[in-house]
Amino acid sequence: MGNVAQAGSHSAAGQMTGYLYQCELALLELARRSWEDASCAVRMEVLDDIEFLDPDSYTPLELIQSKHREAAGPLSEAGKDLWRSVASWIDALEAIAASSSAAMPLLRLVSTQVAPADTFLSMLRSGADRDTRAALARMEKIAGDENGADGTAKDRELFMALTPSQRHQLVDAITVDDGAPVMSDLNPSLAKELGITPSDHAQAALDDIKGWWYGMAVGLLDRKNPQRKRPAVSAQELMCRRDEVLDRYAGKNLPITETLRNLTQAEIAGYEDQLVVNQMRWISLPDPEIAMHLREYHYARAQRSEWLRTFKITPERLGEYEQELHDEWEHVFRRRTRRFHGDMPAPERESLGQAVLDDTMDRAADRPARPGSITAPWIGRGTMHSLADQADTAVPDRAVGWHPDYKDLCKPREETQDQ
Template identity: 30%
Template sequence: MIKEGKTKYSASDSLVGYLYQCRLALFETLKRLKTNPSITVAVETLDDVVFETNGTPTEIIQVKHHINRQANLTDASTDLWKTIRIWCDFYQNGIPQSGTVLCIMTTSRASKGSAAYYLRAENRDIAAAEKILLQTAQMSVSKENNEAYSRFSNLTSESRLELLKATLILDQCPLNEDLDHYLQKEIWYVCQRSKIDQFLMYFEGWWFKRVLKSMCSECSMPILGEELDSQLNELREQFKSDALPIHADLKTATVDCKLYQNHTFVRQLELIDVGSKRISIAVNNYYRAFEQRSRWLREDLLLVGDIGDYERNLLEEWETHFETMCEELGEDAAEQEKIKAARNIYNWVEKEADFPIRKCQEPFITRGSYHILADKQKVGWHPEFQNRLTRLLEGKEVAG
């Protein structure tokens, strides 16, 4: 039996670090967006987080996350010297432009009187920081920092001072568990206070997906400030009292059609000879609607009674079309006539039926909800769908 808890092979700390990096990037972007709407941000390109304006890097940031606050940003800190080594390479390759800030954002605390302490915004003393770093490079026995010591020491005094002048240490940054509070403060104005937790969950879901898309792209795809602004506005509309938000991941979610092949709503489509590709579309719409409705209920954005009212509306609209079809077919219609008429009703569901739940008009909600009702046998397409399904689900052959 495998015991619960971390093993030496666990990557949980690294994963938390990466997620923290993404969340901190979002927080810092929101702060800057207020005064610089044309800002762009990139994650894991030149460095952990890079802010640009008009294509020029303005801030190159290393993010250091630790589970607990410690005064471990000492003069021989591995966090500090790994970053210095990277920035020495940047500097020698001419990457930082005049005015570019090289920043370490860390949850740790810079020890008083340390080099990092003098590279903060307060009590800033570049000369003192250089002196301490040079002494550390000469006297420290840390093998892990040897390469960084060498690269920093080999810079000219003028270059070292110029590099340190561009360096900014931001210590005691919010811990991961505190970021919810800080992110909520940045977006408090976008929706009712009672819905701010759900709003942030939807917004971060979009953000993580956008970061992943950027990182997976073969070419650099920085995230534009305008994109964040647009997403905030879109979610603001969805979180109005008479609206409902859509999870970004569900808009394009797909599932394996084989997992649903025995579901009643799929059997209903097979009764009217719907092709496999359209059945696959139907399965995706069923899954998306079912999952989104479930999330709304879990998030207290929707009540069970709201779902009941919505489904009654769908039933009434379907019943009008269905009864009209049955009346026009008559009792002596051939099977192919029945199938053709039934496909017309299903075509209406796919192409024309548009019934918002509150003000949410996402098409997959209407289409998928009809499949949910079809799965419960409350609606159907074939004029004899109830009898046919009873025989089919009992394992009997369906008459042609």
């Protein structure tokens, strides 16, 4: 165990945090712009860490270098963060000039460290004290210092190889955005820019949007799969997702964190011997319909468990909800089986059972899990199937079935033989 601590010396945690920070910073920047320009678009790792594009031509309007450092400290004039950013911008500007006649983009260095007051870095902040002329003179002096750090020598040489006019144009486009929040402090800024107000569901809503964003980021970074690759993500797309999520978590509505997906054949097979499937087979439901109902049963169970785990609903209220669903089923079942008689042919019994199922599902879809709220229709339908799956063990006022003889069919085989 003593060697475990030493393994940290080879850890890539800092580098990984830097990549995650870049991803979330792109989301933060896109959210900030979304309130004023829904057409703006972002991409990553093409010409720079983060790029904001002209929505019509997809030419860069802004290039952002993202520098995350957990350790507090000054941003150095001679350090790698600055000079590698400068070299990256020079390469990017050459690529832009070679492919289009686009104007000089804004060049931003976003750093969690702070530029000391007596450095050219502080002169390149936005605001009234910005002084690009003085900053350029200071940069040229540091770049030409033969005793400068070896790690930045090539980057400084690249800067000095520019013509004076090019250096002036480059520095004039640079903005230093220092003192940015570290990774662990980004959430409050993200919530503010996304318009997520403090509430019981605020963190869940933020997590939902961030989960969607990381999926978008995979598409932005995918260079090999044409089906997944995305050229950019627009502020309009983010606004749409934000509105969907905030609507879902608004007011008294219970949050929906599960996404309905078709079950695999292996997942369907796992339910084959359960009563929920037998109930549907007794009324000769075709396999595609059974698979459809199992999907809702599967995800409704997961969603109810998540609500209970995160204290979004009490077990008592969930029990009341199940009782309400049972009452809806009972109205359907008694009405549909009113004229049922013992010598009814098997096909007619099965047809009657299908009608009970269909009507019950329609009524369950409209029943909210919490009074005054809106619940996704599949929650009610899936929960009804949970009651059907327990019809052989449930207390009488919770048993649910589709076939008019479901009570006898649910009895254990040995009990049926004894009778």
